[in-house]
Amino acid sequence: MAEYSAFSLLKNALSGNRDWKPAWRKPSPKASYDVIVIGGGGHGLSTAYYLAKEFGITNVAVLEKGYLGSGNVGRNTTAVRSNYLLPQNTRFYEHSMKMWENLSHDLNYNVMFSQRGVLNLAHTPGQLDDLARKGNAMRHLGVDAELMTPAEIGRRVPGLDMSQSARFPIYGGLMQERAGTARHDAVAWGYARGADRRGVEIIENCEVTGFLRDGDRVIGVSTSRGEIRAKKVAVAVAGSTGRVMQLAGIDRMPIESHVLQAFVSESLKPFLDTVLTFGMGHFYVGQSDKGGLVYGGDLDGYNSYAQRGSLPIVEEVMSEMLALFPSLAPVRVLRSWGGVCDMSMDGSPIITTGPLPGMYLNCGWCYGGFKATPASGFCFAHTIAKDAPHEFNAPFTLDRFSRGTVIDDKGQGPTPRMH
Numbered sequence: 001m002a003e004y005s006a007f008s009l010l011k012n013a014l015s016g017n018r019d020w021k022p023a024w025r026k027p028s029p030k031a032s033y034d035v036i037v038i039g040g041g042g043h044g045l046s047t048a049y050y051l052a053k054e055f056g057i058t059n060v061a062v063l064e065k066g067y068l069g070s071g072n073v074g075r076n077t078t079a080v081r082s083n084y085l086l087p088q089n090t091r092f093y094e095h096s097m098k099m100w101e102n103l104s105h106d107l108n109y110n111v112m113f114s115q116r117g118v119l120n121l122a123h124t125p126g127q128l129d130d131l132a133r134k135g136n137a138m139r140h141l142g143v144d145a146e147l148m149t150p151a152e153i154g155r156r157v158p159g160l161d162m163s164q165s166a167r168f169p170i171y172g173g174l175m176q177e178r179a180g181t182a183r184h185d186a187v188a189w190g191y192a193r194g195a196d197r198r199g200v201e202i203i204e205n206c207e208v209t210g211f212l213r214d215g216d217r218v219i220g221v222s223t224s225r226g227e228i229r230a231k232k233v234a235v236a237v238a239g240s241t242g243r244v245m246q247l248a249g250i251d252r253m254p255i256e257s258h259v260l261q262a263f264v265s266e267s268l269k270p271f272l273d274t275v276l277t278f279g280m281g282h283f284y285v286g287q288s289d290k291g292g293l294v295y296g297g298d299l300d301g302y303n304s305y306a307q308r309g310s311l312p313i314v315e316e317v318m319s320e321m322l323a324l325f326p327s328l329a330p331v332r333v334l335r336s337w338g339g340v341c342d343m344s345m346d347g348s349p350i351i352t353t354g355p356l357p358g359m360y361l362n363c364g365w366c367y368g369g370f371k372a373t374p375a376s377g378f379c380f381a382h383t384i385a386k387d388a389p390h391e392f393n394a395p396f397t398l399d400r401f402s403r404g405t406v407i408d409d410k411g412q413g414p415t416p417r418m419h
């Protein structure tokens with residue numbers, strides 16, 4: 001498959017763009033593979049890519065029940081950051097950030113990674129203290145973090161209501177300048193193309209409907225396109241984790257599935273050159289390169305597998321946006337959509353061998369798994385290839401919930417919808 005370059009762009013432009021080749025093949029499933037990855041989202045595709053690139057394992061199939069990118073990888077609001085409090089999370093997400101910084105080059109695919117910063121706002125002095133503590137913890141581990149004064153925030157984000165009479169006055173904020181956004185579907189397509197080029201077979205419209213077992217050991221899967229055997233079967237199905245694990249006879253997972261909605265407005269002239277999060281509720285907003293505001297808020301708050309949400313959250317998100325930016329009241333909403341998030345009990349992910357022999361598990365991404373895509377794929381591929389975790393995913397075990405060694409960054413306790 002051809003390299004993408006300025007030269008290939010020019011050549012194809014001159015020939016009327018008729019000679020571009022599909023970015024990945026459409027193979028039929030073979031009878032067996034070394035590794036099957038279930039789920040053609042960001043994490044499944046990046047896992048396959050790093051299995052081939054870093055560990056030389058190319059006899060790999062990614063099985064996707066719908067079309068590639070139909071899950072959360074194509075539904076998220078694309079914020080990428082590594083501003084965590086606990087060292088287990090900070091190290092993992094900072095590793096991801098470093099991978100993002102070279103991803104377009106690595107994949108030979110422009111994922112439009114834009115380090116425009118992520119700014120968390122504080123609306124009380126106590127909240128500002130809390131952000132200062134987090135910033136210090138980040139800097140202690142070598143991650144960039146800056147505390148901003150209200151005056152600095154007002155200059156950086158024109159349009160914000162900075163008055164003391166605002167519904168929630170702004171006392172300051174924590175900025176991570178290296179954070180930002182990336183184009184979500186380019187990430188899926190870039191990893192798919194990179195994996196396909198190295199021999200991985202991406203099989204769309206192939207739903208896993210059961211697991212083939214030899215005693216406890218998983219030896220393959222049954223699918224809507226027949227049985228497929230494999231030495232190793234890796235599960236990376238995000239919001240469908242509970243349902244897919246049930247097919248393997250595992251009925252209780254420390255995961256709940258919840259709907260998260262997002263919205264995009266009509267295009268506006270550029271005025272917001274960072275991603276902003278509200279501290280008095282759950283609201284965040286960025287501006288896309290096309291000018292639309294991309295924003296979202298809290299989970300719908302009930303368990304669901306539906307990829308759409310309900311109206312109360314629409315109202316809540318709009319009211320939070322107007323509390324920050326009253327002048328945006330006349331702006332029209334263009335689209336809204338929902339995705340099913342795999343909320344773990346402590347808000348941190350699971351990347352591990354097991355829980356059955358021959359099986360590997362990647363889940364628990366809550367509403368923050370897009371930014372993890374590179375590190376998650378890399379660490380999961382390491383875990384599958386070596387039957388042992390990489391140092392960055394070693395804390396993210398499944399049995400931490402039974403051992404009581406949870407990684408609860410927000411200190412919310414075992415309440416998945418709060419993380």
Ligand SMILES: Cc1cc2nc3c(=O)[nH]c(=O)nc-3n(C[C@H](O)[C@H](O)[C@H](O)COP(=O)(O)OP(=O)(O)OC[C@H]3O[C@@H](n4cnc5c(N)ncnc54)[C@H](O)[C@@H]3O)c2cc1C
Pocket residue numbers: 038039040041042043044063064065066069070071072073074075076077078079080206207208209236237238239240244260261262296337338339340341365366367368369370371372
């Ligand atoms: C509205 C919204 C906004 C978000 N915003 C952000 C953000 O700003 N930043 C951030 O970091 N994260 C964000 N997230 C979270 C992020 O999108 C997810 O954590 C991440 O995409 C999950 O991993 P994935 O890409 O592999 O999931 P998915 O893309 O959902 O992939 C899982 C795949 O598994 C497939 N599958 C399921 N069951 C089967 C089966 N039986 N057989 C075969 N295939 C199957 C599905 O079809 C799906 O394609 C957001 C999520 C949502 C919904």
